[in-house]
Amino acid sequence: MELLENDLIEGSSGRFGKRLIYSQRGRKTVITRRSSRKRDPNSIRQQVVRETFAEGIIYARGVIADPELKSLYQAKVKDNQTAFNLAVSDFCKAPQITRVHVFDYTGQIGDKIIVRAVDDFKVVSVELKITDSADSLIEEGTAVLSPNGADWIYLATATNPVLAGTKILVSAADLPGNVTTQEVLL
Template sequence: MAIVKDNILMQLVRGTLGKQITIYERNGQIIMAKKRGPSKKKPTQKQLEARHKMTIASMRAHIMLEDPQIKAYYQSLAGPGQNAYNMAVKDAYRSPEVQNIRLEDEEVIVTAKDEFRVAAVEVKVIDADGVVTGSGRAVLGRNGVDWYYKATALPAGGRVIVVVKDLPGNPTVKELLLT
């Protein structure tokens, strides 16, 4: 790979020359590189899974960028050589993380984190017999990380199921057993 500097001829040339050299521009620099062809190796199972995950992330990114407000949000996070689509794919590729679930009196406090933004936290309280005693959306606290849900009751032997979603809709489910 070579970076071209101050060459008047190369300022206007882009593409592939003679199936051997590719010339392209990246971050304002003109780059000449050997033309790459398709790999002759069969992809591994892990590579196929990563490709499938990337395909889904790309489709979600295209859908999200139809909303002008979300597109502006991602564009504001883009760095040099990046755009809103790059940021949307990055967000759609990774799911949010539930760091902690705490109980204080009759309140469920969920600490959730995402590289971009957690969009919603849903809490479901189930008693020991498997009956849902309460469910609903948690409210974001002032610190921007903790989400609060006021439960009617936290029955012993039951469980609390938390579903955290980010902007693309990736869910992360975590469960806490009540003692």
């Protein structure tokens, strides 16, 4: 619950009684109920989430300490958000590969493979690795960001005489180093 123009608690934070917590979100004071802690041991999934969040905090501290990175994150903050919060969120979410367009790939030099990779902050690189049906490497390389800012374009640099069984492994990485991979079988 957001408080509107209350001079008594504006800018304050802390606990009121046993149930209410006052905190700051951007420039607003909000009240939340205190969470009830469970006495049960943590599940494996909870432990993984906590470890990821702790690593995200470490990453965010590094972002805030680096003026260049901080300004990148600060430029994308929204209402009631800070660069620190955005950096933690970015660390906790890997990029997604939403489309791999291979219809223009015929195994010839210069053929296009278009990859759509998205992230909550920024995808910094997309790598492709093309192997034949026996898993022998045909080629690998880095895709280039297209002018639309969402698609990555890879131009083939080697010929592939037999398309059947060809595997294209796509990897997308974001700023914190999260990597997502997807394999396409031709």
